[in-house]
Amino acid sequence: MATVKKSFHNACKKGNEFRLGGAQELESTAVLQVFLDSEFRHKKPNFGSCGGGAERARMEVELKEMLDDLQSLRQSLSDPSLHASIDKLQSRVDHLTHLAKSVPVRRTKVKDMSAEVVDSNPYSRLMALQRMGIVENYERIREFSVAIVVCICLLLPIYLSKKAFASTLGIGGVGSVAAEMLTRCGIGRILLYDYDKVELANMNRLFFRPEQVGMTKTDAAVQTLSDINPDVVLESYTLNITTVQGFETFMSSLKNKTFCPSKEGSGVELVLSCVDNYEARMVVNQACNELNQTWMESEAQLSRLMPVCEIARLFILIQNLNVLGLKHFQSVSEDAVSGHIQLLIPGETACFACAPPLVVASGVDERTLKREGVCAASLPTTMGVVAGLLVQNTLKFLLKFGHVSPYLGYSSLKDYFPTMAMKPNPQCSNAACLERQKEYILAKPARDAAEKAKMEAEAAAVAADVPLHDDNEWNISVLDDSEMESTGATSSDALPDGLTRELPSADEFQKPPTSGATDNAIDDLEELRRQLEALNAD
Amino acid sequence: MEGWDPNTKSTLTQIPLLTTKAGPRDGAAWTQRLKEEYRALIAYTQMNKSKDNDWFRISAANPEGTRWTGKCWYVHNLLKYEFDLQFDIPVTYPATAPELELPELDGKTQKMYRGGKICLTVHFKPLWAKNCPRFGIAHALCLGLAPWLAAEIPILVDSGMIKHKDDATSSNES
Numbered sequence: 001m002a003t004v005k006k007s008f009h010n011a012c013k014k015g016n017e018f019r020l021g022g023a024q025e026l027e028s029t030a031v032l033q034v035f036l037d038s039e040f041r042h043k044k045p046n047f048g049s050c051g052g053g054a055e056r057a058r059m060e061v062e063l064k065e066m067l068d069d070l071q072s073l074r075q076s077l078s079d080p081s082l083h084a085s086i087d088k089l090q091s092r093v094d095h096l097t098h099l100a101k102s103v104p105v106r107r108t109k110v111k112d113m114s115a116e117v118v119d120s121n122p123y124s125r126l127m128a129l130q131r132m133g134i135v136e137n138y139e140r141i142r143e144f145s146v147a148i149v150v151c152i153c154l155l156l157p158i159y160l161s162k163k164a165f166a167s168t169l170g171i172g173g174v175g176s177v178a179a180e181m182l183t184r185c186g187i188g189r190i191l192l193y194d195y196d197k198v199e200l201a202n203m204n205r206l207f208f209r210p211e212q213v214g215m216t217k218t219d220a221a222v223q224t225l226s227d228i229n230p231d232v233v234l235e236s237y238t239l240n241i242t243t244v245q246g247f248e249t250f251m252s253s254l255k256n257k258t259f260c261p262s263k264e265g266s267g268v269e270l271v272l273s274c275v276d277n278y279e280a281r282m283v284v285n286q287a288c289n290e291l292n293q294t295w296m297e298s299e300a301q302l303s304r305l306m307p308v309c310e311i312a313r314l315f316i317l318i319q320n321l322n323v324l325g326l327k328h329f330q331s332v333s334e335d336a337v338s339g340h341i342q343l344l345i346p347g348e349t350a351c352f353a354c355a356p357p358l359v360v361a362s363g364v365d366e367r368t369l370k371r372e373g374v375c376a377a378s379l380p381t382t383m384g385v386v387a388g389l390l391v392q393n394t395l396k397f398l399l400k401f402g403h404v405s406p407y408l409g410y411s412s413l414k415d416y417f418p419t420m421a422m423k424p425n426p427q428c429s430n431a432a433c434l435e436r437q438k439e440y441i442l443a444k445p446a447r448d449a450a451e452k453a454k455m456e457a458e459a460a461a462v463a464a465d466v467p468l469h470d471d472n473e474w475n476i477s478v479l480d481d482s483e484m485e486s487t488g489a490t491s492s493d494a495l496p497d498g499l500t501r502e503l504p505s506a507d508e509f510q511k512p513p514t515s516g517a518t519d520n521a522i523d524d525l526e527e528l529r530r531q532l533e534a535l536n537a538d
Numbered sequence: 539m540e541g542w543d544p545n546t547k548s549t550l551t552q553i554p555l556l557t558t559k560a561g562p563r564d565g566a567a568w569t570q571r572l573k574e575e576y577r578a579l580i581a582y583t584q585m586n587k588s589k590d591n592d593w594f595r596i597s598a599a600n601p602e603g604t605r606w607t608g609k610c611w612y613v614h615n616l617l618k619y620e621f622d623l624q625f626d627i628p629v630t631y632p633a634t635a636p637e638l639e640l641p642e643l644d645g646k647t648q649k650m651y652r653g654g655k656i657c658l659t660v661h662f663k664p665l666w667a668k669n670c671p672r673f674g675i676a677h678a679l680c681l682g683l684a685p686w687l688a689a690e691i692p693i694l695v696d697s698g699m700i701k702h703k704d705d706a707t708s709s710n711e712s
C-alpha cells in the first residue's frame with residue numbers, strides 16, 4: 001500500500017510538473033491525496049480503524065471514484081510515456097478494491113496488552129506511557145469499570161430556527177466522545193445510561209450511523225464502541241435515572257461486582273456524569289453519595305439562553321425574579337460558551353448539592369449574544385474539549401499519575417481555565433453527604449498516618465507539590481479537624497474570577513413547631529386524595 | 539413583588555407552604571410530604587374555582603404518589619385549548635422540581651425539552667431552589683406551568699402550530 005501511495009504521489013507531482021492536468025484534475029488529485037493520506041495510513045487492521053460495513057462501503061465508493069479519476073487523468077495526458085505508469089496505478093487500485101473487500105471488519109480480541117511496537121498491536125502507543133515512566137502500570141486499565149451517564153434532555157436542532165447554531169448543535173456529545181476515548185484506551189468495562197433513541201438529528205455527532213436510527217442510544221453506542229475495540233466489556237442501560245424505578249436500576253447496576261468481584265466498594269471505579277441538566281446531576285449526586293462512589297461531573301454548553309425576545313410576558317416575569325432578590329444570578333443563567341469538569345469524592349470534596357452549581361462566565365457582555373430561537377446549545381468543539389479534559393482526568397485518577405483536578409473550568413471565548421477545590425458544606429441539604437462527611441472526619445487519623453508514612457518515604461524527593469486545597473478561596477463552609485466553622489449561606493463574591501453561581505441557595509427557613517395538636521387540618525392521606533378528586537370531578 | 543400580576547401574587551401567598559423535606563424514597567416522611575402536597579393542591583384548586591380561574595386537573599396516577607397525570611387548559615381568543623399534563627416526582631425531590639410535561643406539544647415549541655418537558659430553567663427553577671422545601675406541586679403549577687402557558691399558547695395558536703380541537707365550530711363560538 002505504501003508503494004501505491006508513493007507512486008500515486010509521484011503521478012500527482014508529474015501531473016503538476018507537466019502542467020497537463022487542468023484545474024479540475026489537480027483538484028481531484030488533491031482530494032485523492034488527502035484520501036490516501038487519511039485512509040491508507042491506517043488501513044491495516046489497526047486499532048480503531050476497523051469500522052463496520054458502512055465504512056467499508058464508503059471505501060469501495062472512494063476506490064471506484066479513484067479509478068474514474070485516474071481514467072480521466074489518463075485521457076487528459078498528452079504525453080503517452082506517462083500512460084504506462086497510470087495503467088500501473090489503475091491495476092494497483094483494482095488490487096486495493098479487491099483487498100478492501102476481504103479486510104476483516106473487526107479485529108479479534110487481544111488477550112494481553114503488549115508494548116511491542118508493531119502495526120498489529122493496538123495498544124503500543126498507550127503502553128509507551130508506561131515505558132516512559134509516566135504511568136506505572138497501564139495494563140491495570142483493563143480491570144477498571146467506568147459508568148457514563150448520558151441522560152440528555154435538551155432540545156433537538158430540528159426545533160431551532162435555521163439561523164441559530166442549528167448545524168452545530170449536538171446532543172449527548174460529551175458522553176459519547178468520552179465513551180469512545182475510553183474505549184480506545186482499552187478500559188475494562190463501560191456502563192452506559194441514557195433514555196433516548198437515535199434520531200436523524202443525532203447524525204451530526206458522527207458517533208451514530210444512519211442505520212442506527214430507531215435503536216436506543218446506548219445499544220447503538222455499544223455497537224459502535226465494540227467495533228472500535230472488542231476488548232471492552234460494554235453494558236447498556238436505557239432508563240430515566242430521575243424516576244424512582246430508574247434510580248433503583250441505576251443503583252443496583254453500579255453495585256454489581258461480577259466484573260471484578262475482588263474490588264472494594266461498588267462495582268465501578270468512577271461514574272462520569274455527562275448529562276445536560278441539573279435534575280439528572282442531582283440524581284447522580286444522590287446515588288454516588290449513598291454508594292460512597294467517586295464521580296466526575298462535566299458540563300459543556302454554548303448557552304442556555306431563553307428565547308425571551310418574543311415572549312414579553314416571560315420578560316416581565318424575569319424582572320419579577322430580580323425584584324425577589326435573584327438579580328445576582330440572572331445574567332449567569334444566560335451564560336455561554338463554557339464548560340467544566342469536577343471531581344467529587346463523597347465526604348472529602350463538596351458534593352453537587354453542597355452549594356449551588358458554578359458557572360464559568362463567558363467573559364463577554366451577555367447582551368451582545370443573539371438569543372433568537374435558542375433555548376440551549378452547544379458546540380461540538382466545546383464538547384470535544386470538555387470530553388478530552390474529562391477523560392484525561394479520568395485516566396489520571398485511575399492510573400494514578402499527574403495531578404487530578406478537583407475543578408477545572410473552561411471559558412472558550414477567552415481560553416480561560418479557572419481551577420479550584422471545594423470542601424464539603426457541613427450544612428449540606430443532602431443527608432447522605434453529611435454521613436460521608438462524618439466518616440471522612442472519623443477516618444482522619446488513619447489518613448494522616450498513611451500520609452506521614454508516604455511523606456517520609458518521599459522525604460528524599462525534592463520540591464514537594466503544592467497542597468491540593470491551597471487555592472480554595474471561596475467561603476463555602478470550611479470543615480477542618482475538630483473545628484466546625486459554619487459560614488452559612490455562600491456568596492458568589494468569594495469565588496475565583498469568572499465563576500458564579502447558577503442557582504440561589506435555599507433561604508434560611510425555620511420549621512414551624514410541629515405540634516400536630518394545633519393543626520386541625522385533615523391528616524389522612526386517603527381523605528385528602530378523596531377531597532382533591534371531588535374537586536377534580538366538577 | 540411589584541410587577542407581578544396581582545392575581546398571581548395574591549394566589550401564591552394563599553397556597554399553603556409545605557414543611558416536610560422528603561422525597562419518594564423517604565418512607566413515612568414522604569407520606570407526610572404527600573399529605574402536605576394534597577392540602578396545597580386542594581387549597582389552590584378551591585381558590586381557582588372560587589375566582590372562576592379553574593385551569594387544571596391533576597391526580598396521583600399511582601398509590602405511592604410518584605407519578606401524576608391530568609389536564610390543563612388555557613383560554614385564548616375565547617377558545618379553550620386543553621392539554622394532557624403529566625410528571626414524575628424525581629428521586630431528589632424536593633431539592634429538584636418536578637419536570638412538568640405536556641406530551642402533546644412535544645416538538646412544537648423551542649421552549650421545551652425532550653418528551654414535552656416545559657422549559658422552566660429561567661423563570662421558575664431559581665424560585666424553586668430558593669424556596670426549597672416550602673414549594674410543592676401546587677406552586678410548580680402556579681409559578682411554573684401557568685406563566686408558561688400564558689406565554690406560549692398564544693404564540694403556538696397564532697403561528698398555527700396548534701389548532702383548536704373543534705376548529706369547524708370555532709367560528710360559531712367566537
Ligand SMILES: [Zn+2]
Nearest residue numbers: 351354428433
Ligand atoms: Zn453535600
